[in-house]
Amino acid sequence: MPEKILCDYCGNETTNDSEFCIKCGSIFIDDVYCLNHSERYADSVCAICHQAYCKKCGLRVNSIFLCNEHSDYEIYEGMAAIFSSYDISQIEFLKLCLEKEGFNPFVYNRNAAPLPLGYRDLTLFQVERDPGKVSSSEIRLVVPCSEVLQATEFLNEISKGGDIVFP
Numbered sequence: 131m132p133e134k135i136l137c138d139y140c141g142n143e144t145t146n147d148s149e150f151c152i153k154c155g156s157i158f159i160d161d162v163y164c165l166n167h168s169e170r171y172a173d174s175v176c177a178i179c180h181q182a183y184c185k186k187c188g189l190r191v192n193s194i195f196l197c198n199e200h201s202d203y204e205i206y207e208g209m210a211a212i213f214s215s216y217d218i219s220q221i222e223f224l225k226l227c228l229e230k231e232g233f234n235p236f237v238y239n240r241n242a243a244p245l246p247l248g249y250r251d252l253t254l255f256q257v258e259r260d261p262g263k264v265s266s267s268e269i270r271l272v273v274p275c276s277e278v279l280q281a282t283e284f285l286n287e288i289s290k291g292g293d294i295v296f297p
Contacts, residue, residue, distance in 0.1 A: 140193060150175040152276055153208055155195030157182065177275035179208065194275060206238050209272035212282050221269050223273075228273065229290060235283050239268045289295055 132145035140154035150157045162172045164184035172182035173193035174195035181197060188197040192205040205213040215221055221237055228235040273281045 143263065149252065150180075152180075154193055178278045180276070200278075203275075203278065204270055205272065205275070206270065208275065209236060209238070210275050210278045211238070211270040211272050212278060213266040213271040213285065215259065215271075216268055218269055221271050224271055224285065227264045228271075228281055231284055233273055233277050233284070235271055235273050235281070237268075 133145045134143055135146045136143055137151040137154060137158075139154055139156040140151060141193040141239060142151050142153040144151055148161050149162075157172060157175060162182045164170045164172045164179045164187055165181045166187045167184055170186070173185045174188065175182050175191075176199075177186060177194045178200040183197045188195055189201055190196075191201060191203075192207075194205050194208065196203065196205075210285075213221070213224060215288035218237075225235045225237060
């Protein structure tokens with residue numbers, strides 16, 4: 131039975147027979163080469179597509195290694211945003227659809243913070259505005275990086291013919 135170990139880079143718990151950390155992409159074995167440059171050692175594995183790449187072909191985003199193809203995903207606490215909207219009901223509906231298919235979605239809104247109004251049941255949400263970004267109050271639907279490709283494919287299937295477009 132494999133022993134539990136911690137990733138030296140991110141502290142994620144994994145097993146000693148793992149080739150890489152599924153959370154941050156750190157490689158645990160030697161002699162792994164970049165998918166694009168067969169003469170160069172890979173630095174990490176993309177947390178989304180699980181392919182090995184060198185530093186020229188990828189980068190760390192919030193401590194998670196992503197290949198150049200997937201580096202545009204917004205990363206929040208080890209999860210990637212696959213959809214954003216101002217409509218919470220749309221986000222909740224898509225979250226429910228993903229959960230029914232066995233995915234692990236989470237609703238993320240970094241800009242809404244509860245402000246207590248003095249009574250236990252009264253709370254006002256204050257939205258912080260970022261003047262440099264138009265989408266500062268958008269709500270994001272995020273999934274673990276390892277589920278991004280499959281979750282996006284599923285959402286594209288259910289939205290065929292509709293108005294929703296996924297990355």
